[in-house]
Amino acid sequence: MPCSTHKYEYISRDFAEDAMIDQHIYKGFLPHQGPQDVYECQICGHWHLTSKSTSRNERLQEMMDSGELKRKQEASKWEGRF
Numbered sequence: 245m246p247c248s249t250h251k252y253e254y255i256s257r258d259f260a261e262d263a264m265i266d267q268h269i270y271k272g273f274l275p276h277q278g279p280q281d282v283y284e285c286q287i288c289g290h291w292h293l294t295s296k297s298t299s300r301n302e303r304l305q306e307m308m309d310s311g312e313l314k315r316k317q318e319a320s321k322w323e324g325r326f
């Protein structure tokens with residue numbers, strides 16, 4: 245049954261976090277842009293992304309702190325260019 249939030253549903257936290265990180269990489273978001281965290285939905289029981297979180301997802305924060313996210317963003321820019 246589709247969720248009434250109309251958000252994309254992920255079957256687990258891991259899938260949702262992977263998707264969130266992919267969006268940051270391929271869309272080239274600045275740190276405060278795009279989804280910031282994932283949450284388990286009380287309506288459908290699956291996982292959604294949210295941009296309205298007051299805290300940032302740990303995995304996402306780690307990738308920002310280590311510079312890994314920026315490197316992957318740069319890499320995806322170059323891939324798109326050729």
Ligand SMILES: [Zn+2]
Nearest residue numbers: 247285287288
């Ligand atoms: Zn839901």
